[in-house]
Amino acid sequence: MSGGPVALITGASSGMGRGLAMRLAADGYRVGLAARRAQPLEELAADIRSAGGEALVLQCDVSVREDVYAAVERCRRELGDVDLLVANAGQSEMTLVDELDSGMIEQLMGVNFFGVVYAVEAVLPGMLSRGRGQIVGVSSLAGYGGLPRTAGYSAAKAAVTKFLESLRVDLRGRGVDVTVISPGYVRTPMTDRNLHSMPFLVELDDAVARIHRAIVKRARAYHFPWPLASFVWVGQIFPRRMYDWIVSRINRDKAR
Numbered sequence: 001m002s003g004g005p006v007a008l009i010t011g012a013s014s015g016m017g018r019g020l021a022m023r024l025a026a027d028g029y030r031v032g033l034a035a036r037r038a039q040p041l042e043e044l045a046a047d048i049r050s051a052g053g054e055a056l057v058l059q060c061d062v063s064v065r066e067d068v069y070a071a072v073e074r075c076r077r078e079l080g081d082v083d084l085l086v087a088n089a090g091q092s093e094m095t096l097v098d099e100l101d102s103g104m105i106e107q108l109m110g111v112n113f114f115g116v117v118y119a120v121e122a123v124l125p126g127m128l129s130r131g132r133g134q135i136v137g138v139s140s141l142a143g144y145g146g147l148p149r150t151a152g153y154s155a156a157k158a159a160v161t162k163f164l165e166s167l168r169v170d171l172r173g174r175g176v177d178v179t180v181i182s183p184g185y186v187r188t189p190m191t192d193r194n195l196h197s198m199p200f201l202v203e204l205d206d207a208v209a210r211i212h213r214a215i216v217k218r219a220r221a222y223h224f225p226w227p228l229a230s231f232v233w234v235g236q237i238f239p240r241r242m243y244d245w246i247v248s249r250i251n252r253d254k255a256r
C-alpha cells in the first residue's frame with residue numbers, strides 16, 4: 001500500500017457516483033468502487049487506471065450488511081483505511097396508492113437508508129480511532145417534502161438526511177466531518193425513466209462538479225439547484241392545502 005488517501009464510493013457504477021469517483025481519483029484519492037454490477041465498475045476502474053489513478057472494484061449490495069462490511073474490509077486491506085466515504089448508492093421506485101407495497105418500501109429503505117447506515121457503521125470506528133475522516137451522504141431534496149408517488153423514496157431520503165444531520169452534531173470536535181448532499185433532479189439513468197416533468201433539471205457533469213466542490217470544501221450540507229431547494233424549504237411553511245396543490249402540478253406526468 002502506498003500513495004494518497006482512500007475514498008470509498010458506493011453506487012460508483014453509474015450516474016453521479018461514477019462521476020465523483022473519476023474526480024476523486026483525479027484529486028489523488030485511491031478509490032474503492034462499490035455497486036452490484038461488476039462490469040461497469042471494471043470499466044470505470046480501467047478508465048481511472050489509464051489516467052494514472054488507483055482503483056479497486058468492490059462488488060456488493062449495500063442493503064446487505066455483511067456485503068458492506070466485506071467491501072470495507074477488502075478496501076482497507078488492499079488500499080488502506082477509508083478516509084472519505086461517499087455513501088451515494090440509491091434506488092428510486094414509484095409508490096402507488098392503489099398498489100401500496102410494503103415490500104418495495106422495505107427495499108427502498110434497505111438500499112437508500114440502511115445502505116448508508118451500514119457503510120457508516122463499518123467505517124466510523126476507524127475514523128474515530130484515527131481522529132480524522134469525512135462521511136458524505138447523497139440524500140435528496142425529496143427528503144424535505146413529500147412529492148407525488150415517491151412516498152417510499154421520500155421517506156428513505158428523509159431518514160438519511162436526519163440520520164446524518166444527527167451524526168454531524170455528535171461528531172463535532174472528533175475530527176470526522178459529515179456532508180449531506182441534497183440534489184434536486186439530475187439527468188442520470190435513474191431519472192431517464194421518469195415520465196413526469198422534472199423542474200430545474202441539472203445535467204450530470206454540472207451536478208458532479210457541484211457535489212465535488214462541496215466535498216472538497218467539507219461543507220456540512222449542500223442543496224441544489226437553488227430555485228428548487230428554495231421552493232422545497234419555503235414550501236414547508238406553506239399552508240398544507242397550498243403545498244399539495246402546487247406539488248401535484250409541478251410533478252404531473254408529461255404523458256397527460
Ligand SMILES: NC(=O)c1ccc[n+]([C@@H]2O[C@H](COP(=O)([O-])OP(=O)(O)OC[C@H]3O[C@@H](n4cnc5c(N)ncnc54)[C@H](OP(=O)(O)O)[C@@H]3O)[C@@H](O)[C@H]2O)c1
Nearest residue numbers: 011013014015016035036037061062089090185186188190
Ligand atoms: N438523479 C437524481 O435526480 C437524483 C436526485 C436526488 C438524489 N439522487 C440520489 O443520488 C444517488 C445517485 O443516483 P444517480 O442519479 O446517479 O442514479 P444511478 O445512475 O441510477 O446510480 C445509482 C447507483 O446506485 C447503485 N445501487 C443501486 N442499488 C444498489 C444496491 N442495492 N447496492 C449497491 N449499489 C446499488 C447502482 O449500481 P448497481 O445497479 O450496479 O448496483 C448505481 O451505481 C442516489 O442515492 C439517488 O437517490 C438522485
